[in-house]
Amino acid sequence: MNTAEATRQIYWNISHPWAMYPLLLITGVVAGYGIYRHFSRWRRGLPVNRLDRRAERIKLVFKHAVAQQRTARNIYVGFFHRLITYGFVVLTIATTVVALDADFGTSIMRGNFYLYFQSFTVDVFGALVMVGTGMAAARRYIARPKKLVYTNESALILFSIFLLCLQGFLVEGWRIAATDDPWRAWSPFGNLFAYASSATMSIGAMQWAHWATWWFHLATTLAFMAWIPYTKMMHIFTAPLNIYTANLVPLGATLKNIDFEKTETFGVNSLKGFTWKDLVDFDACTECGRCTAVCPAHAVGKELSPRDIIIQLRDFMHENPRDAFGLVAAKNEAALTPADGEPTVDVEAKPPLAIIGTVPATAPEALWQCTTCAACMEACPVFIEQMPKIVDMRRFLVMEEAEFPDSMQAAVLSLEKRGHPYSGTQATRVDWTKDLNVKHISDAQDAEVLLWTGCGGSLIERNQKVTRATALLLEQAGVNFAILGRDEKCSGDPARRIGNEFLFETLAQENVKNLNKYQVKKVITACPHCFNTFKNEYPQYGGMFEVYHHSEYLAKLVADGKIKPITESEQKITFHDPCYLGRQNGVYEAPRELVQISTRKKSIEMERSRNKSFCCGGGGGMSFVDEPADKRVNQNRAQEAIDTGADVLAVGCPFCMTMMEDGINARKGEKDIRVMDVSELLWEASKPKEEISPQINTDGHRYIRKEQTNLLLITDVTQESFQSAMRTHLIAGG
Numbered sequence: 001m002n003t004a005e006a007t008r009q010i011y012w013n014i015s016h017p018w019a020m021y022p023l024l025l026i027t028g029v030v031a032g033y034g035i036y037r038h039f040s041r042w043r044r045g046l047p048v049n050r051l052d053r054r055a056e057r058i059k060l061v062f063k064h065a066v067a068q069q070r071t072a073r074n075i076y077v078g079f080f081h082r083l084i085t086y087g088f089v090v091l092t093i094a095t096t097v098v099a100l101d102a103d104f105g106t107s108i109m110r111g112n113f114y115l116y117f118q119s120f121t122v123d124v125f126g127a128l129v130m131v132g133t134g135m136a137a138a139r140r141y142i143a144r145p146k147k148l149v150y151t152n153e154s155a156l157i158l159f160s161i162f163l164l165c166l167q168g169f170l171v172e173g174w175r176i177a178a179t180d181d182p183w184r185a186w187s188p189f190g191n192l193f194a195y196a197s198s199a200t201m202s203i204g205a206m207q208w209a210h211w212a213t214w215w216f217h218l219a220t221t222l223a224f225m226a227w228i229p230y231t232k233m234m235h236i237f238t239a240p241l242n243i244y245t246a247n248l249v250p251l252g253a254t255l256k257n258i259d260f261e262k263t264e265t266f267g268v269n270s271l272k273g274f275t276w277k278d279l280v281d282f283d284a285c286t287e288c289g290r291c292t293a294v295c296p297a298h299a300v301g302k303e304l305s306p307r308d309i310i311i312q313l314r315d316f317m318h319e320n321p322r323d324a325f326g327l328v329a330a331k332n333e334a335a336l337t338p339a340d341g342e343p344t345v346d347v348e349a350k351p352p353l354a355i356i357g358t359v360p361a362t363a364p365e366a367l368w369q370c371t372t373c374a375a376c377m378e379a380c381p382v383f384i385e386q387m388p389k390i391v392d393m394r395r396f397l398v399m400e401e402a403e404f405p406d407s408m409q410a411a412v413l414s415l416e417k418r419g420h421p422y423s424g425t426q427a428t429r430v431d432w433t434k435d436l437n438v439k440h441i442s443d444a445q446d447a448e449v450l451l452w453t454g455c456g457g458s459l460i461e462r463n464q465k466v467t468r469a470t471a472l473l474l475e476q477a478g479v480n481f482a483i484l485g486r487d488e489k490c491s492g493d494p495a496r497r498i499g500n501e502f503l504f505e506t507l508a509q510e511n512v513k514n515l516n517k518y519q520v521k522k523v524i525t526a527c528p529h530c531f532n533t534f535k536n537e538y539p540q541y542g543g544m545f546e547v548y549h550h551s552e553y554l555a556k557l558v559a560d561g562k563i564k565p566i567t568e569s570e571q572k573i574t575f576h577d578p579c580y581l582g583r584q585n586g587v588y589e590a591p592r593e594l595v596q597i598s599t600r601k602k603s604i605e606m607e608r609s610r611n612k613s614f615c616c617g618g619g620g621g622m623s624f625v626d627e628p629a630d631k632r633v634n635q636n637r638a639q640e641a642i643d644t645g646a647d648v649l650a651v652g653c654p655f656c657m658t659m660m661e662d663g664i665n666a667r668k669g670e671k672d673i674r675v676m677d678v679s680e681l682l683w684e685a686s687k688p689k690e691e692i693s694p695q696i697n698t699d700g701h702r703y704i705r706k707e708q709t710n711l712l713l714i715t716d717v718t719q720e721s722f723q724s725a726m727r728t729h730l731i732a733g734g
């Protein structure tokens with residue numbers, strides 16, 4: 001056979017095929033109206049620029065909409081989702097080719113193209129769509145993961161896709177068998193149906209079945225297409241759009257600024273308070289449940305579910321758009337108003353419906369459970385921004401209603417009064433410098449870096465040790481550094497995450513002004529929250545600093561040979577990634593390098609590590625909240641660390657230090673596991689071997705002992721010589 005002649009008769013056995021065009025038109029109108037409905041709602045959102053940096057956005061679409069990299073993090077899901085998506089793309093191209101050939105006289109369904117693409121490839125991809133649908137159904141109805149949403153709509157979608165493909169093969173099989181198609185081998189799956197039919201049906205029966213099924217296939221396919229914009233399948237269009245319009249900044253920089261001069265209502269309590277991109281987010285949700293599955297609050301049994309917030313706000317937007325957006329139709333326009341209640345003209349505004357609490361998933365109790373860890377955003381395959389919406393709603397509760405948990409109120413009050421969030425602390429911001437040679441920036445204008453201690457690092461006793469270790473390491477490396485001391489105020493991170501944007505702005509402006517006064521260029525901090533604020537949020541207030549987490553700076557000093565670790569322990573160490581360092585700013589390696597420097601043993605990774613790290617429970621103001629004893633995020637994480645069998649849980653954040661120590665103490669039982677900051681580990685490895693530790697005896701004299709030999713009371717030193725010894729020997733701790 002001459003393959004150049006290969007083709008098939010389009011519309012074989014079908015009379016009046018033109019009838020499908022009016023049906024197609026109806027489909028277009030119904031689907032078009034569905035799409036218009038979405039646009040008409042999105043355009044009610046506030047403006048935001050998400051159409052810049054086009055090249056980056058297109059790249060993102062290729063990576064996550066076309067290649068589906070995030071979806072494929074779950075191998076099984078990624079596999080069947082790609083089968084269905086790519087299969088549909090191939091089937092759509094094939095249908096277009098048929099239309100071009102039949103209606104535009106292109107005659108392209110010929111020869112090798114017909115055989116290799118239109119017959120073989122299309123046949124295989126049609127079968128793969130069925131396999132993909134079967135895998136999806138098996139997961140949904142046999143494995144039944146908890147994170148999915150089980151609706152009739154989802155079941156009907158899977159059933160429809162499977163049925164449409166099956167119809168295609170039946171129609172193809174009956175045509176092949178009835179016409180004894182000479183190119184039948186190029187359509188392997190259609191051919192199977194053909195053989196099966198030939199064995200059981202007469203030619204006449206096959207012709208009739210072909211005719212009836214062809215029209216049924218056409219009708220159901222068109223109905224399916226018209227249905228898409230009214231279901232979650234709309235994500236076929238909204239997912240790529242949402243990925244294209246994603247926020248291209250690090251996750252730590254995703255909170256919106258408020259223009260206090262122009263804004264009337266602070267925070268969000270109606271759909272009108274969201275941007276158009278937030279509204280697109282709602283329609284892009286695929287209901288995969290990944291966000292809720294990784295949410296630490298949800299994992300310990302709390303009410304918060306980022307998936308439900310998105311889905312329920314979406315339904316709220318579509319079920320009653322007129323009230324949700326506060327729209328009133330003109331009296332004489334009522335007749336023109338479509339059945340779904342969306343007026344065609346927004347002629348008069350009325351107060352939009354409140355969302356907080358009206359939409360069950362946005363109940364205040366749930367909103368106050370968010371640690372702002374951003375795990376939900378990182379997990380979402382279509383780049384929905386759940387956490388900023390939660391903070392938007394918190395802002396409303398805090399700034400408009402003054403309704404937020406008492407313990408958070410105490411922290412906010414303390415921030416306003418004292419510049420730090422702790423109510424009971426007796427320490428001052430410079431207590432940790434006792435016996436150390438640390439200068440205030442005003443006495444060290446030539447300092448190359450500023451060590452920003454943060455409230456935890458300067459006021460919480462346990463974290464003061466971390467700050468001391470960092471200072472000692474900087475001193476050992478010969479770094480000319482200084483501190484802001486009593487002039488340092490909270491970076492504003494807790495205020496911002498709790499929802500008090502006004503307080504955050506005040507603190508940010510004050511700190512930036514202070515730092516600029518001393519012409520600070522480089523900042524090091526052991527607090528990832530301060531690190532994130534300096535790096536991602538202070539530039540908007542004129543704070544343009546080179547910012548380093550202490551782990552990054554110390555790792556560089558080691559690499560440059562300025563810190564020379566001299567001992568390695570035998571400890572097994574596991575590292576807990578702080579959310580604001582790792583997931584939100586992409587710093588994963590530096591703290592791990594410090595861990596590995598300090599021990600001979602290979603460090604252990606917890607299952608939930610790096611971008612999948614599980615929150616300590618202390619972000620978003622949650623470290624100031626007393627959680628129910630049976631729903632503590634820190635204990636969940638502590639258990640994971642204990643289960644690794646590590647001797648040390650390494651951290652790189654003062655909040656993590658507090659939360660993890662509490663969690664470990666609650667869960668460790670007989671096990672011996674300590675929580676240490678990475679700088680403490682490095683200092684342990686780098687401090688001079690003959691380190692001396694001060695002892696204060698009952699007689700009031702100070703003594704020193706050599707740790708190397710562990711001999712007690714080698715010398716009774718005078719106050720003067722003691723201080724001189726301190727300077728000489730770089731004493732850590734106290």
Ligand code: SF4
Nearest residue numbers: 295370371373374376
């Ligand atoms: S930011 Fe974290 S705690 Fe908040 S909803 Fe997302 S996953 Fe849950």
Ligand code: SF4
Nearest residue numbers: 285286288289291380
């Ligand atoms: S918000 Fe994103 S991660 Fe959550 S259910 Fe929807 S698509 Fe999935």
